[in-house]
Amino acid sequence: MRKHPNAQALLNQVETLLPLIRADAPTAERQGHLTDAVLAALFKQRLFRLFIPKCYQGEATDLPTALKVFERIAYADGATGWLVMIGAGGGLFSGFMAEAAAREIFEPENAVIAGSGMPSGLAKTAENGFMKDGFEASGRWAYASGAHHASWFTANCKVDDTEDILAIAVPAAEVAVHSTWSAFGMKATGSHDFSVEKVTVPRDFTFSLADTPILNDPIFHCPLETLASVTFGSVAVGIAQHALEAYQAFAQHKTIYGQDGVLAEQPAIQQCIEQAQTQIEHARTQLYDLADAVWQACEHGQTPDEALRTQVQTECVTLVQNCLHAADSLKARAGMMAVFDTSEFGLAWRDLHVLSQHVILSPPQD
Template identity: 25%
Template sequence: MAQIQESPAVTLDDVLAELLERRQEFRDQRYVSRDFVGRLKAAGVYRSATPERFGGRPLPPAEFLRMVERISVVDGSTGWVASFGSALVYLAALPVETQAELYADGPDVCFAGGLFPVQRAEPTASGFLVDGRWKFASGCMGADILGVGIPGDDTTAGKPRTALLRPEQVEIVQEWDVVGMKGTGSFDLVVDKVEVPREWTFIRGGEPTIDEPLYRYPTLAYASQVLAVVGAGVARAALDFATEVGSGRSGVTGAPKLADRAYYRTGLAEAEATMRSARAYFYEVTDEAWQTVLSGDPVAPHQNAHLRLASTHLAKTAAETVNRVIGLSGTGAIATSHPLQWLLGDALVPQQHAFLGPAMYDAAGAVLMGHPPTVPGFQ
């Protein structure tokens, strides 16, 4: 069993203060620097889903989600990268011996994956010959281990596998030109005929080999939650900005400051109420599902449906909130350099993710009425 390694005395507040100074750097270079990923590790982000038996400090989902939300208030891209600290729950499906090797140097492991499009991998005597190019590997520049998607087979019920590789086995192609989450480093991964042993592959959402509470929480629902809560942080930043600016700035025409205008006060208050309501629902169902896990019972299909529904609704509401704040903010908000334009792009991304798209409403509604989900990978 691994010895628990204490992180340096770095608090999340310390990390957020540094992030405030460096977020433009990450945006300009299009990725979060490896040394700052190290700071996130020191604050405990990347041991939050490592099994206790390997020295981790697995957090209750709501606690981890609140941490990601706080980071995202300062910078959505860094919150997005930090959110994949939860992705180690996927790796709990690896053989125990593989996990022991993975965490041999300590519990703070940063995992990033470019899982799609799934690429063919020829079976070998001991595993798979991996070859191809994958997209959207968020956080890959600071990762200790990388995953790529390969086809499943009869042993996986057709579900794709993820093959794990070390960074030196992968070429990172810095192709990432987007309007939002510019600093996530969601680059392409290229692998040139590398043999990956079967024991270094897993099924995303597969049966865990580690029996600890976090790995009994719905894996795919958690994956959607950590992304949705990034949007919530971005929306909070927009609301805070609008409140501060509205309280003290007059218009360029000499008109009354925004806080003296009824439409601004009303619109901002409605946006606060709407956003806080979606957030409350999100954390309410998270806590309910976690209490079910702690009681030793499986999370029921209707609870999983609420987790997916609350995540989709939060991401959608967050994007709408930032749009609404811009609508209230007058001509100044149209400038490309305006802070709200940064937040608008970042808020767009979570709701565009496949885990959080409009189809999730239909799937959740079906399950809540006792029917099978209408999309694959829902539970």
């Protein structure tokens, strides 16, 4: 399996960003978006460009390496990891768009996509049929992570009130962002609603992921839901690892009323920590085994088969739930430490719970 030619250098660069990301996380949470310093560092390291191809000045990173990037950033801060993952994931669309449009959207160094996959909009052609210049689009969509710093927004629309779905790409200047994101975790993602009203979208600025990709880079053979499952999983693993280590640091110093010693010396606590670490390590191994299998198919120019896609979806739900259970078992033994805004453990626990509510990660309903 081919790796990014500078994969280790990329990962080393990511490690240098982690102290800044963690230090700025409380500020980002309070203000509801990344700090200018963190955002500038992410752009400088080109981390939103991991899935943009070389022909559009991207990094063309292999999937397993990209997952390691997302995991490590999420380890520093869950919301930042989510935003890098979502922003980089938008690079997938570059392989399905006309070249001139793709260059306009993806070549700028500060290019980053926010958007929604829900078909909550309407794209109208002219009343007399084909509209040479494209479509008139209107609609409102929810949960656009990274809306604060996005340069373009993508959104799914129904075409002329039919069941046909088409994705549109609209510059941020033509989009209204509505301040709707008020969650108890992942606050810094700024996952607000956005809308457009009768905006003209040239045909070249529309695309469908159901079509055969125009470019043949391996990433463009990875279905969006498969990519979402593994990338969401990488963020979950990173957050869970942060929660575990924050709890361990707490337990090393927490004295127990009426007893000698600290919490970490209690056999029951030691067992709980060991079990949590085992769960997280198993989730990590499971995740990268899946990613390797997906990437092997993509490198051969093939879409992963249905059995593998189903396996990815099922196992990613399971591994995220296992990360959640690990964090919950620690929270049950954290006392009041877990509830304060200043608690690193509390922030990681809240972020992990919000991530786990995403529809792609929801356990099947019986």
